[in-house]
Amino acid sequence: MNPTEKDILKALSTVEEPDLKKDLVTLNMIKDVHIEGYKIGFTVVLTTPACPLKELIKRNCTVAIHQHIGDEYEVQIKLTAEVTSTRSGASELLKKVKNIIAISSGKGGVGKSTVTSNLAVALARSGAKVGLIDADISGPSIPTMFGVEHEQPAMVKGADKDYIVPITKFGVELISIGLLIPADKAVVWRGPMASSALRQFISDVMWGDLDYLLIDMPPGTGDIHLTLVQTLPVTGAVIVTTPQKVALTDAQKGLSMFTQPQINVPILGVVENMAYFTPEELPDNKYYIFGKDGGKTFAEKNNVPYLGEIPLVQNIRESGDAGTPVVLQNLVVAQAFEQLASNLARQVAIRNANASQTQKVDIVV
Numbered sequence: 001m002n003p004t005e006k007d008i009l010k011a012l013s014t015v016e017e018p019d020l021k022k023d024l025v026t027l028n029m030i031k032d033v034h035i036e037g038y039k040i041g042f043t044v045v046l047t048t049p050a051c052p053l054k055e056l057i058k059r060n061c062t063v064a065i066h067q068h069i070g071d072e073y074e075v076q077i078k079l080t081a082e083v084t085s086t087r088s089g090a091s092e093l094l095k096k097v098k099n100i101i102a103i104s105s106g107k108g109g110v111g112k113s114t115v116t117s118n119l120a121v122a123l124a125r126s127g128a129k130v131g132l133i134d135a136d137i138s139g140p141s142i143p144t145m146f147g148v149e150h151e152q153p154a155m156v157k158g159a160d161k162d163y164i165v166p167i168t169k170f171g172v173e174l175i176s177i178g179l180l181i182p183a184d185k186a187v188v189w190r191g192p193m194a195s196s197a198l199r200q201f202i203s204d205v206m207w208g209d210l211d212y213l214l215i216d217m218p219p220g221t222g223d224i225h226l227t228l229v230q231t232l233p234v235t236g237a238v239i240v241t242t243p244q245k246v247a248l249t250d251a252q253k254g255l256s257m258f259t260q261p262q263i264n265v266p267i268l269g270v271v272e273n274m275a276y277f278t279p280e281e282l283p284d285n286k287y288y289i290f291g292k293d294g295g296k297t298f299a300e301k302n303n304v305p306y307l308g309e310i311p312l313v314q315n316i317r318e319s320g321d322a323g324t325p326v327v328l329q330n331l332v333v334a335q336a337f338e339q340l341a342s343n344l345a346r347q348v349a350i351r352n353a354n355a356s357q358t359q360k361v362d363i364v365v
Contacts, residue, residue, distance in 0.1 A: 003069050005033045008040060011068035015060045018053050019346055020353045040065055041076035047349035049081040049127030052342035083128060083211035084349055086357040087233060093202055097210045099235040099348055101268065102228060106250025108219035111273040112240040114320055115310065116216040117145040118327040122341035124171035128211040131166065133201050134176030135228070136218040137194040143178040146170065147323020153179055156206060163206040170328065173208060175201050195227040202231055221257040229263050229361045236268035236351055238307065238344065243272060243294030255302055263361055268347045270299040271340060275309035307343045310336050
């Protein structure tokens with residue numbers, strides 16, 4: 001007698017989602033079960049298209065069917081994804097955005113914008129819908145890194161007001177003050193003006209349906225950071241650092257700002273940029289010119305995830321200057337950013353499964 005859908009679901013209830021530690025049926029990740037002779041098919045709905053464990057989950061499902069139903073059945077598995085969120089209907093602003101992620105650093109010069117750009121493109125290439133706000137008002141670099149510094153966003157009339165249309169490049173929706181002023185003009189604004197620009201990027205831009213909205217924060221811990229957490233419930237923050245002591249000291253301040261009780265934004269992980277230097281002519285050599293494992297040790301000390309390391313290589317700089325993020329190229333360093341994006345998406349899914357919505361900060365003393 002052929003198995004029923006109930007039999008299939010019972011078999012798949014023995015398969016655990018490795019990160020969420022619950023079975024796929026309980027998590028409602030199994031859809032469209034169908035049986036046709038000796039063929040069993042179903043869809044597994046992953047928590048992100050960038051899921052690094054998709055092949056493991058697929059293999060475990062096949063093993064479960066063969067063990068509990070029979071080896072003679074051919075298993076046909078379709079993988080799709082529905083990015084999780086804790087923000088559904090929770091905020092008047094950015095209702096169509098599932099996850100808001102602040103990319104931060106304690107000090108400038110650690111490559112935060114480079115990391116943000118490549119993370120955004122890597123997530124988009126995995127199939128996610130991604131947006132990027134360049135919140136570094138006085139030193140916007142995202143337009144250059146995407147090669148759009150001479151483009152200007154369009155304006156459209158909405159039901160209640162005019163909206164800015166973000167520029168889309170490499171599958172990422174972008175907005176930056178660098179797209180609204182001449183590229184050679186300095187932005188000399190006091191804190192309240194910069195904070196007002198960020199609020200405009202949040203409320204006056206016509207963002208589409210996004211799985212992830214990355215916000216490239218300015219260095220330090222200032223007005224822009226407070227404006228963000230007072231305006232939006234942020235899913236989590238990523239801390240970018242380099243291995244040397246001076247960068248780690250400032251990274252600690254940045255992390256502490258997000259985790260203090262009155263702000264309480266979850267830390268999704270730490271990225272160690274410029275972890276080692278590899279010359280193009282000696283691709284197997286690693287020179288730890290800024291120190292070794294500083295970011296990894298920093299993550300362990302603070303009991304937060306370590307998302308990975310990015311080497312210091314010439315291609316990253318050249319690609320950023322040329323306006324084509326290095327993750328678009330078939331290079332080893334591109335794989336490092338792809339793995340970084342997978343790890344970030346994984347931590348977002350874990351955070352959404354285990355923690356409630358981050359609350360906006362009403363008052364910061």
